[in-house]
Amino acid sequence: MKLNLAPSTYGADQSGLVCSFRFVSGQAGVPIDSDAVMDWLAAHAANPERSDGEFLWLHFNLAHVASERWMHAHLNLPDGYFEALREGSHSTRIEHQQGALLAVVNDVIFDFEKTPSDIATLWVHTHKRIMVTARLKQLRSVDRLRAAVREGEIFSTPAELLIHLLRDQADLLVQIVRSSSIEVDRIEDHFLSRQAVESRRDLGAMRRVLVRLQRLLAPEPGSIFRLLVRPPAWLSERDVQQLRDSTEEFSLVLGDLSGLAERIKLLQEEIAARLDEQTNRTLFTLTLVTVLALPINIVAGLFGMNVGGIPLAENHHGFWVMVLTVVGLTVLAGWWVFRRRGRASSERL
Numbered sequence: 001m002k003l004n005l006a007p008s009t010y011g012a013d014q015s016g017l018v019c020s021f022r023f024v025s026g027q028a029g030v031p032i033d034s035d036a037v038m039d040w041l042a043a044h045a046a047n048p049e050r051s052d053g054e055f056l057w058l059h060f061n062l063a064h065v066a067s068e069r070w071m072h073a074h075l076n077l078p079d080g081y082f083e084a085l086r087e088g089s090h091s092t093r094i095e096h097q098q099g100a101l102l103a104v105v106n107d108v109i110f111d112f113e114k115t116p117s118d119i120a121t122l123w124v125h126t127h128k129r130i131m132v133t134a135r136l137k138q139l140r141s142v143d144r145l146r147a148a149v150r151e152g153e154i155f156s157t158p159a160e161l162l163i164h165l166l167r168d169q170a171d172l173l174v175q176i177v178r179s180s181s182i183e184v185d186r187i188e189d190h191f192l193s194r195q196a197v198e199s200r201r202d203l204g205a206m207r208r209v210l211v212r213l214q215r216l217l218a219p220e221p222g223s224i225f226r227l228l229v230r231p232p233a234w235l236s237e238r239d240v241q242q243l244r245d246s247t248e249e250f251s252l253v254l255g256d257l258s259g260l261a262e263r264i265k266l267l268q269e270e271i272a273a274r275l276d277e278q279t280n281r282t283l284f285t286l287t288l289v290t291v292l293a294l295p296i297n298i299v300a301g302l303f304g305m306n307v308g309g310i311p312l313a314e315n316h317h318g319f320w321v322m323v324l325t326v327v328g329l330t331v332l333a334g335w336w337v338f339r340r341r342g343r344a345s346s347e348r349l
Contacts, residue, residue, distance in 0.1 A: 016067025018059045021149055025053030028152040034070075041074060044129060055158050057149070059142060060134040067134065075132060078102075081125045085134065092169065092216065094162070094243075095223040099232055101126040105165055106216045107139040107172070119216060124162060128234035131158040141168040159239040166219070166246045173217055173253040180210060180260055188267055191274075203271070207264045210257060218254050219247075284341060291337050295329035 013034055020037050021029035032040070040056060058075075060067040062085065071077055078098045094103040103124035120137035133142060145164055155161050187203060224247050231240050299322060303310060312318030 014066060015070040016060050016062075016064035017070075018061050019146060020059065021057045023055050023057070023155055025156045026154060028154060029057065029149040031150075038074060053156075055129045055131070057131045057158070057161055058133070059146070060132070062134050062136045071132065071134075075130075077125055077132065081123065081132075084123055091220060092218060093220040093223040094166070094227060096227050096230060096232060099127070099234075101159070101162060101227070101232065101235075103162060103165070105139075105141060105169060107141050107169075108213065108216070122165070124165065126158045126162045128158070131161050141165055141172070144168055157236065157239055159235055160242070163239070163242045163246055166243075167249065169217060169219075170246065170249045170253055173213075173250070173257065176210075176213060177253065177256045177260060180206065184260065184264060184267065191267065191271060203264050203268050207261055207268070210261050210264070214254065214257050214261075218257075219250060288334070288337055291333045292330050295333060296326045299326050299329075 015034045017034050017037070020032050020034070022032050022036070022040065023029045037056065037058065040054075044054075060071065062068065068082070068085070072082075078100065080097045081102060084102060084104065092104055092106050094101060096102075101124070103126065105122040105124060107120045107122070120135060120139045122133055122135045122139050122142060125132040135142065142165075145161065145168070148164065149155070155164070183206065184203075224243075228240065228244055228247070231243075303322070312321060315321070
């Protein structure tokens with residue numbers, strides 16, 4: 001029996017490269033292999049001032065053991081990029097770092113019935129002639145970008161590739177808001193129809209999920225603000241404007257997301273108020289029954305003792321006297337309970 005000792009490539013080549021494209025300004029991207037990437041890098045390293053309008057997009061799989069080593073050996077990436085690969089914070093952000101753009105983009109598999117724990121993070125380095133992306137898990141946003149490149153969409157600069165990723169992120173948030181709104185509408189209609197609401201816990205879970213997704217998917221506003229104030233020198237005015245537009249899209253979507261979370265909170269409070277009201281009515285009924293039964297229980301307990309000297313024992317009308325006494329005490333207790341309830345209701349108002 002022969003064993004297959006060939007190393008697993010995890011969907012990448014021996015360098016850990018999942019895909020790579022060469023772009024010429026105004027033309028569609030062309031896929032190239034790792035050898036062609038090395039030739040391109042060597043040619044541009046020999047003549048860094050050449051203005052042919054070419055740039056690369058390299059996408060790596062970090063699960064491949066050779067990917068990070070290959071990036072260290074052949075790509076002039078800043079140390080901050082490799083530090084970002086290892087740090088614990090995966091919050092979405094884009095910032096200016098040593099003349100380049102460092103972006104962290106998250107993607108999730110969203111399902112209300114499950115906690116979105118399957119989160120994939122993409123680390124992006126963007127410079128004038130190259131964009132490097134790396135991930136551990138497969139991302140839908142990268143798959144959409146790769147499909148757009150293969151379908152012939154034109155990208156003039158690496159920044160446009162990054163902006164495409166950010167807009168896909170905004171589209172994902174829009175889809176989440178839409179699906180969440182539909183679910184909240186269904187629960188609210190059920191509640192307004194005075195039917196029993198069984199989704200109180202679902203609302204709480206939904207609210208927690210939305211807050212978590214907002215924290216993970218929404219870019220940090222401070223980093224984007226600093227980038228727009230002081231963009232890299234190689235970033236064109238058109239790219240800066242597109243970044244500003246994508247930021248405004250995020251602001252609108254985040255506003256809708258915050259409004260939806262507040263709406264869920266109000267609906268939770270209304271459901272809780274209705275449940276409290278039902279509980280109060282039930283407790284009042286139980287209290288009323290207990291108070292009304294109290295006089296007859298006391299009288300029955302007293303007259304049921306087998307001791308001498310029980311009053312009215314020899315009186316022919318003793319039974320009716322005790323009935324009238326119990327009825328009077330019961331009416332008095334009922335009046336007292338309703339009076340206390342009316343006073344408590346007026347004080348709450």
